Amino acid sequence: xxxxxxxxxxxxxxxxxxxxxxxxxxALRYHRFEVLTAGSVREAADAVRQxxxxxALLDVMLPDGxxxxxxxxxxxxxxxxxxxxxxxxxxxxxxVGGLGLGDDYITKPFNVDEVVARVRAVLRxxxxxxxxxxxxxxxxxxxxxxxxxxxxxxGGRSAELTPTEYALLRFLVRNAGSVVSREQLLRHVxxxxxxxxxxxxxxxxxxxxxxxxxLGPPLIMTRRGVGYGLANAG
Numbered sequence: 001x002x003x004x005x006x007x008x009x010x011x012x013x014x015x016x017x018x019x020x021x022x023x024x025x026x027a028l029r030y031h032r033f034e035v036l037t038a039g040s041v042r043e044a045a046d047a048v049r050q051x052x053x054x055x056a057l058l059d060v061m062l063p064d065g066x067x068x069x070x071x072x073x074x075x076x077x078x079x080x081x082x083x084x085x086x087x088x089x090x091x092x093x094x095x096v097g098g099l100g101l102g103d104d105y106i107t108k109p110f111n112v113d114e115v116v117a118r119v120r121a122v123l124r125x126x127x128x129x130x131x132x133x134x135x136x137x138x139x140x141x142x143x144x145x146x147x148x149x150x151x152x153x154x155g156g157r158s159a160e161l162t163p164t165e166y167a168l169l170r171f172l173v174r175n176a177g178s179v180v181s182r183e184q185l186l187r188h189v190x191x192x193x194x195x196x197x198x199x200x201x202x203x204x205x206x207x208x209x210x211x212x213x214x215l216g217p218p219l220i221m222t223r224r225g226v227g228y229g230l231a232n233a234g
Contacts, residue, residue: 027112039062179223
């Protein structure tokens with residue numbers, strides 16, 4: 001008999017750009033989700049007839065219609081399905097305003113870790129918590145990252161992080177004992193294929209320090225001209 005707690009959630013990705021769909025599918029599968037993909041309204045309808053998704057990532061503009069139509073169909077047939085829209089940053093106001101039938105929306109270009117975090121957040125509202133994929137926490141000294149709830153505690157106290165801050169800290173914890181370069185962080189956290197001149201890494205390192213350093217000794221160390229790492233766990 002399969003343990004219900006180990007049952008993975010199923011996410012339907014409806015996106016007509018193969019490169020975007022592939023990146024989303026890889027990230028979600030890495031986080032132990034079952035993934036279905038569709039590139040059109042018709043393919044999405046076929047997928048829904050075969051499998052009931054727990055959540056759907058829906059592009060608004062599709063070759064044969066509108067992702068909002070898929071949302072209406074899912075709301076009618078599977079009202080408990082979590083719906084997250086993907087829309088262009090410069091989408092007209094009436095398009096963004098019309099997404100009220102979903103649970104959340106994300107503008108392109110997006111950070112993949114943020115998408116995963118948003119999907120998890122929607123599932124926590126629409127799917128029983130005991131059925132969400134469970135992953136063991138990450139630990140470094142007095143720091144603990146809960147991979148199931150995307151929460152952080154240090155010295156027993158909670159630190160409220162944004163999805164990007166969490167993704168940055170997780171990458172540093174997974175590479176504890178090493179110094180990671182700014183370019184590595186841009187590739188793996190922000191998904192920049194060609195790291196450009198940007199202060200985003202320095203800015204988010206500063207954000208993390210402001211939130212974590214009041215809870216204990218300085219945690220994130222700067223190796224000038226090389227990159228960033230974590231202080232040794234004592």
